[in-house]
Amino acid sequence: MGTIIKCLHLIAAAIFAFSTAPDIARRTMAITRASGATTRTSEAWPGVPEDGTVSGTVRVTGPQTVATRIDMAADPACLKMHPAPVMSDEVVTGPNGALKNAIVYISEGIGNHSFDPPTIPAVFEQKACTYNPRILGMRARQTLRLINSDPTTHNIHPVPQNNREWNLSQPPGSSPIEESFAREEIIPVKCNVHPWMKGYIAVFKHPYFAITNKDGMFELKNVPRGEYTIEAWHEKYGVLTQKVTLETNQAKTLEFVFKR
Amino acid sequence: MKHSRMRAHLAGILALLLAGGGPATFAQETHIGGLTGEASRGKQLYRRYCVGCHGPLGDGRGENAVWIDPKPRNFVTGTFKCRSTPTGALPTDEDLYMSVTRGFVNSNMPSWLPLTEQQRVDLVAYVKTFSSSFREEKPAAPVPVPSESAANQQSIQRGSELFQKMNCWACHGKEGRGDGPSAQTLVDNRGYPIPPYDFSGGTRFKCGESNQDLYRILMTGLDGTPMPSYASGLTPAQAWDLVHYLRTLQINAKHKRPTADSEQKHRSESKPVGEELEGRANRF
Ligand SMILES: [Cu+2]
Numbered sequence: 001m002g003t004i005i006k007c008l009h010l011i012a013a014a015i016f017a018f019s020t021a022p023d024i025a026r027r028t029m030a031i032t033r034a035s036g037a038t039t040r041t042s043e044a045w046p047g048v049p050e051d052g053t054v055s056g057t058v059r060v061t062g063p064q065t066v067a068t069r070i071d072m073a074a075d076p077a078c079l080k081m082h083p084a085p086v087m088s089d090e091v092v093t094g095p096n097g098a099l100k101n102a103i104v105y106i107s108e109g110i111g112n113h114s115f116d117p118p119t120i121p122a123v124f125e126q127k128a129c130t131y132n133p134r135i136l137g138m139r140a141r142q143t144l145r146l147i148n149s150d151p152t153t154h155n156i157h158p159v160p161q162n163n164r165e166w167n168l169s170q171p172p173g174s175s176p177i178e179e180s181f182a183r184e185e186i187i188p189v190k191c192n193v194h195p196w197m198k199g200y201i202a203v204f205k206h207p208y209f210a211i212t213n214k215d216g217m218f219e220l221k222n223v224p225r226g227e228y229t230i231e232a233w234h235e236k237y238g239v240l241t242q243k244v245t246l247e248t249n250q251a252k253t254l255e256f257v258f259k260r
Numbered sequence: 261m262k263h264s265r266m267r268a269h270l271a272g273i274l275a276l277l278l279a280g281g282g283p284a285t286f287a288q289e290t291h292i293g294g295l296t297g298e299a300s301r302g303k304q305l306y307r308r309y310c311v312g313c314h315g316p317l318g319d320g321r322g323e324n325a326v327w328i329d330p331k332p333r334n335f336v337t338g339t340f341k342c343r344s345t346p347t348g349a350l351p352t353d354e355d356l357y358m359s360v361t362r363g364f365v366n367s368n369m370p371s372w373l374p375l376t377e378q379q380r381v382d383l384v385a386y387v388k389t390f391s392s393s394f395r396e397e398k399p400a401a402p403v404p405v406p407s408e409s410a411a412n413q414q415s416i417q418r419g420s421e422l423f424q425k426m427n428c429w430a431c432h433g434k435e436g437r438g439d440g441p442s443a444q445t446l447v448d449n450r451g452y453p454i455p456p457y458d459f460s461g462g463t464r465f466k467c468g469e470s471n472q473d474l475y476r477i478l479m480t481g482l483d484g485t486p487m488p489s490y491a492s493g494l495t496p497a498q499a500w501d502l503v504h505y506l507r508t509l510q511i512n513a514k515h516k517r518p519t520a521d522s523e524q525k526h527r528s529e530s531k532p533v534g535e536e537l538e539g540r541a542n543r544f
Contacts, residue, residue, distance in 0.1 A: 074430060074441035153427040155488035159449050164393070165339045166348030167481050167488040171426055177492050179348075192486035193430040195445035 044113035048224045053251040055219040059097040062260030070196045077152035078129035098216030101135045102234040105209035109228035117142035126154045131199035140205045146177040160187045232256035290385035297385025318390030338393030341482040342467035347489035349400035356384045403479045406496045411504040419505025431456040436509030449484045462513030474503045
């Protein structure tokens, strides 16, 4: 019986090993077929060029809000790392209400196309008693690497709806913790020791997502032709939705405006 | 944990190979010792004893739920406080059986010792049907609990240093009175305020009362609450040191080791359900 199980394990391992190989082959073939042009075709949509772009800005209008000051007095180790007052970075705006840290992503139009997660890990760092980055985008089943760069103990506590909930303490100087999420979802993350520490890990099953920079700009690249619903999400302002139809090799610009 | 997930994955593939297709599902049988749980029998018991708080859908929204603090467990998410398994993993049958048997101190969940063992096993079998997680995942292997080190002064001293280093004081307070600087900010996974354990009161813990239970709580965490797992932060020796120090904070504990009358004590510490509930609700 033991030998049979061992055998089956080997078969399973072999299936694992081979399952990635055809993907590589398919991609190589696709590139060859489109030789002469810079077009590459989609892994998930075989034969369809993935050269479209959806880009634009996310803004917020209405009365300016005042950033609240974070009090780190609860942990002297945190306080020590911040000689100057720390302001909340929940809302970060630039000229014309440009909104940083919004997530823009395709919410509909991908269908059942599936994508292998990247082999490199997504990194979520605890630094100076804040999260770096505050908003992390990653893929379902991609490795999430958690790092504590501080001289104090944090706990990483994601509170998901569609994934398993866990809560891990990470003392200073400990090695990185590796985790992953199986399903798509924007997951709030907190540190219970330091109540001001708030962040989000946005998990997608596809690569079409972006987080706005300080100018509120985003870009979704290599999008195949099709009809899509695009959403812009912000932790304080909620979700805005737009539809977009993309022809082959087309670049479209969208603007999302949140109202305060 | 990663390893166990990988194993679950392999098991799934094996199931596919053997069954020749179809989604991977795990047999949802429930076993405690020599007893096998029967969900259909458990359903009858659930409708009689549990539905008032946990609700017909097992989502913790029974008709009594609005009056209850802490709120009844939502079984649909498959997240449970008292486990022998790592944080993020499903509990074992034994873990659920112990929760039903023991009840939860300082809550409306009583000990269900008045039910027979078979009835409690049947209840566990039915409760597992509320969450698809039990069909999709296998429970991970329990966190090992190595034999306890000597509870001497040196161990207590090392434990006291760990209490500082691991920021236990941030919630539980410098003297373990549950009054740390972050204590007032704590909420559970549904946003309800949840107080940290006050060691000075000396009541038993949510998930047992022996030193082994306390060791397990440190290493598994109480999922769904702010209490994290220290499995990646403490060595087993350190965890025992912390256990020995935490015991010294229980200044009002009547006895520091479980005794023969433990089960009786469980009953007296658990709050009753039913008529008494209204009296409690009036407090708010
Ligand atoms: Cu922290």
